[in-house]
Amino acid sequence: MSRLIPGRAPAPGVSPIADRIRERRGARGLTPLDQALLHVPPVAEGWNSLLGAIRTKGSLPGDIRELMILRVAARNHAVFEWIHHEPVGRSEGLTTEQLWAIRDTSCLPPPSLLSSLQAAALAFADHSTVSVRVPVDITSALQQQLKPLAEAHNFDVDDLLVEAAAAVAIYNMVSRFLLSVDVAGLSDDPVPWPVDRIEHQVIIGSDHLHAVTLVTHPDAPWIVFANSLLTNETIAAMVAPLPPAEACTMPILANDIALLISRLVPSGKVKSVIGVSQGAAATLAFAGLHPSLTESIVACDTSPTTPPANVKAWQDRIALAKTEGMPALAGVTADRWFPAPSKCGKGGRPRRTHGHSQAYDRNNDHPRLRTWRGRAHDI
Numbered sequence: 001m002s003r004l005i006p007g008r009a010p011a012p013g014v015s016p017i018a019d020r021i022r023e024r025r026g027a028r029g030l031t032p033l034d035q036a037l038l039h040v041p042p043v044a045e046g047w048n049s050l051l052g053a054i055r056t057k058g059s060l061p062g063d064i065r066e067l068m069i070l071r072v073a074a075r076n077h078a079v080f081e082w083i084h085h086e087p088v089g090r091s092e093g094l095t096t097e098q099l100w101a102i103r104d105t106s107c108l109p110p111p112s113l114l115s116s117l118q119a120a121a122l123a124f125a126d127h128s129t130v131s132v133r134v135p136v137d138i139t140s141a142l143q144q145q146l147k148p149l150a151e152a153h154n155f156d157v158d159d160l161l162v163e164a165a166a167a168v169a170i171y172n173m174v175s176r177f178l179l180s181v182d183v184a185g186l187s188d189d190p191v192p193w194p195v196d197r198i199e200h201q202v203i204i205g206s207d208h209l210h211a212v213t214l215v216t217h218p219d220a221p222w223i224v225f226a227n228s229l230l231t232n233e234t235i236a237a238m239v240a241p242l243p244p245a246e247a248c249t250m251p252i253l254a255n256d257i258a259l260l261i262s263r264l265v266p267s268g269k270v271k272s273v274i275g276v277s278q279g280a281a282a283t284l285a286f287a288g289l290h291p292s293l294t295e296s297i298v299a300c301d302t303s304p305t306t307p308p309a310n311v312k313a314w315q316d317r318i319a320l321a322k323t324e325g326m327p328a329l330a331g332v333t334a335d336r337w338f339p340a341p342s343k344c345g346k347g348g349r350p351r352r353t354h355g356h357s358q359a360y361d362r363n364n365d366h367p368r369l370r371t372w373r374g375r376a377h378d379i
Helices: 016-028 032-037 041-056 062-076 079-091 096-103 116-130 136-153 157-180 234-238 250-264 278-289 308-324 326-337 359-363
Strands: 196-204 207-215 223-226 272-276 297-300 369-374
Touching (some): 016 041, 032 041, 032 157, 041 157, 062 079, 062 096, 079 157, 196 250, 223 250, 223 278
Parallel strands (some): 223 369
Antiparallel strands (some): 196 207, 207 369
């Protein structure tokens, strides 16, 4: 939620305006943006009508509309806007490579990446957002590219231009509101880079290896992230009811990383293996056993051997999980890892103790592979 204002979420049936917004939102219900706007219900109602018209009642192709909205979000550092429109852009046909170019405001995309209409729309969105005044040649170029669409569907090209200009202007308004009142507490976060996310299950005998590949760009280097314990709830979903007969050692986990690299990385070698806590211990073992498979390693919060105090600490954590449940353990773990003023721990935004998303999933520029071994005694 916003760190500046509380959200307003009237119960269904209490506020007709809130109910109409719920109707447009569907299963999502009231978003943090809606809850911020409902501090002034008439504004929320007008906003709902205006945004609904732009999103669902216009004639622009969906990829053009979403391209312009996403470019506004990238230019204005509007994380909330980007997060909510990237999936829409994908559903309208924008590829990860195109989304990457839209997100990258440091340069223009190569001519072959976007269609002529997409490139003209991007240029228009850039000028309208950054300079407000759009040069005549930029506007004329967009008009020219809209003409075939207008002729094919019997539209008025001027109507399409007005709709495009309105979409850019309105989502500039949206982004400025989002950042000014810190909607969803995201105003300080970087706009995420788009990724192709694929989950992999690799079965080795009775064991399961779970890996996630996050491909951001065809030319990005491959990096392995070896998680610590308790960083992904899917661990619990894959734990066997009884512990395996063999011990789970760091060399076993290191060999798991090597196996995943051989299966998932085309070149069979990665730029770096980065581990934290148990993942870092596995990373150290990996470096000793498979030095030719990586150019470097980064081992965080670990040591070559386990101090006796760690045994007692883990006994206490196991006892807490048994008596108060995993959410309690996740809560104290987050506070230990992220002390104030971090937004993830004490004093920060409400954190999630359930689900599969972590902050580092969306903020790394070139994440390509994360891995852990799902075995009973991991928990």
